[in-house]
């Protein structure tokens with residue numbers, strides 16, 4: 001759009017965020033010689049005239065005195081007061097309709113009558129004067145569904161009631177009739193949007209479609225306000241198969257054409273509030289101005305000179321082809337005073353970021369500069385606007401500005417645009433959950449489990465819960481169930497990164513079997529849990545197959561499990577596994593026994609490697625070493641040593657338990673020997689562990705060589721080669737050792753006095 005032949009003196013009437021947005025756009029125009037805002041606010045550029053928007057005579061006199069060329073009227077109150085008419089009489093160009101045409105906003109019954117005459121789709125409606133209370137009640141009684149009760153005249157945004165039920169509706173009608181004419185409407189449901197056009201009396205062009213958030217509370221709850229935030233454009237329009245041009249043709253053009261024959265026609269902004277019902281878009285209301293906060297998000301999207309555009313409307317020469325908009329989105333978040341919209345306490349000091357975060361704008365509403373500080377006057381104070389190539393980016397920018405300037409007490413909605421975000425998720429897969437891949441995982445698991453369900457399993461994988469027939473427990477004198485839940489820690493991440501998840505199932509099952517074994521119990525059944533940011537069926541199948549094989553090897557039934565896909569909870573590429581085991585033990589064989597005494601010996605059994613503990617440390621320790629490296633004394637790649645599965649001690653210890661001489665078993669997990677020995681020792685007893693009394697496996701020799709941890713911390717972090725300890729009386733040592741079909745190590749003894757000493 002070309003610039004104007006003459007540079008203009010421009011007055012903007014109003015004091016809100018909309019007027020700040022208008023002033024900011026006009027101030028940028030090379031055609032603006034002088035900019036005045038009446039009364040303006042602490043943020044508006046240009047001069048300020050301290051004149052209220054309804055002081056028609058004062059505005060008119062000053063415009064005449066100071067040679068104002070163009071007046072842009074923001075609020076409806078100035079239109080209703082006849083400001084346009086007065087200025088037109090003086091030959092001033094005005095962007096804003098006459099009071100007569102502004103009746104589209106100032107009289108809701110008039111607007112409905114015009115819309116009905118023009119065939120513009122809307123709800124069923126009727127209007128009633130205060131003398132028609134009886135017919136109004138009859139209309140209500142005859143109307144089956146929910147209604148909207150509107151004061152026909154201007155009510156400062158407080159004239160619309162959505163009553164719950166007929167009694168509330170009757171009372172709302174009585175209240176509204178006490179004020180003046182009322183309009184009763186069928187209540188429509190659907191998302192709402194704002195279609196705003198600029199008009200020159202005959203021609204009009206719509207801005208991108210915007211959506212505002214009128215309610216105070218998040219999730220569109222609580223009382224109505226002037227608007228707590230807005231965004232544009234609204235992608236939902238296209239998703240519903242609607243075209244902005246069609247909406248313009250349906251809701252704006254008929255009105256502009258109809259009014260073209262009345263004097264200068266409709267000049268200014270015409271705002272159609274629409275509701276997108278399942279039956280199609282319907283008119284909720286007309287406003288005769290730009291919306292607030294819609295203007296704050298729409299005007300930054302304009303890719304044309306704002307002053308030239310508004311002037312062309314005011315003088316009847318709008319060229320729609322010259323009105324272009326930038327691609328991208330704008331999102332505006334309103335900061336209102338505490339207590340808004342009811343009380344709206346004034347006096348809140350506002351510290352604005354300087355410079356502003358990138359891609360943000362701040363528009364002032366009720367602010368003043370007092371003693372060099374910006375102070376909120378009680379209502380809406382600021383709109384933080386973010387711009388971006390996506391709505392998400394625009395929103396993020398807006399909230400960055402909000403976070404930099406919102407006082408804690410301010411009323412701020414954190415959810416602006418939430419419905420658009422919700423609609424952007426077109427499928428569960430788009431939310432990051434791939435049901436098809438989940439189903440593939442389940443079928444792969446089913447294949448692996450087909451032959452491995454275990455004896456006594458009545459309901460297994462796929463049922464709502466596992467069911468196991470435990471009639472055999474009748475053979476026990478006094479069965480005790482022992483249960484444990486555990487995971488494999490960050491070893492799983494190492495395994496996933498190496499693409500070697502097949503050993504993780506054994507890690508998990510063996511860890512859990514050892515935990516119940518430490519209480520003398522044999523495993524009965526097992527349930528697993530695998531969670532990931534994204535389900536990869538082959539990964540799940542690898543883990544679950546490992547679990548199934550490990551369970552089967554120890555006669556433990558795998559009766560159920562859960563696979564959870566949780567993008568956003570787990571970081572990309574991360575997964576975790578856990579399992580729950582239930583075992584059984586004869587009560588008389590429950591470990592640890594109470595007769596542990598000083599002098600009992602600690603008989604250590606070798607670990608395979610680090611088992612499932614200390615991996616967060618090990619990963620840091622070897623951070624710079626490629627996992628394929630084979631540093632001496634390892635005889636193969638480091639990753640092989642790190643991924644050796646957790647040992648299962650059940651087969652090797654079963655004969656030892658049958659001797660009846662084992663007083664306790666200590667599964668050396670997180671906390672190592674110093675952390676786990678005390679778990680079985682009676683109060684007042686401790687242990688001495690003789691370091692060097694067992695051979696260090698190569699991995700731990702390497703660790704020992706490079707670690708900076710002191711011995712106590714090292715043995716607390718890693719098992720250091722001992723994965724299970726049996727506590728036995730010294731006299732029983734030969735019998736127990738003989739029952740263990742592998743080397744075992746006398747690694748220390750139980751001592752008087754609490755604590756574990758590494759000697």
Ligand code: GLY
Pocket residue numbers: 212226227287290291292293294
């Ligand atoms: N944002 C709604 C309005 O300006 O009326």
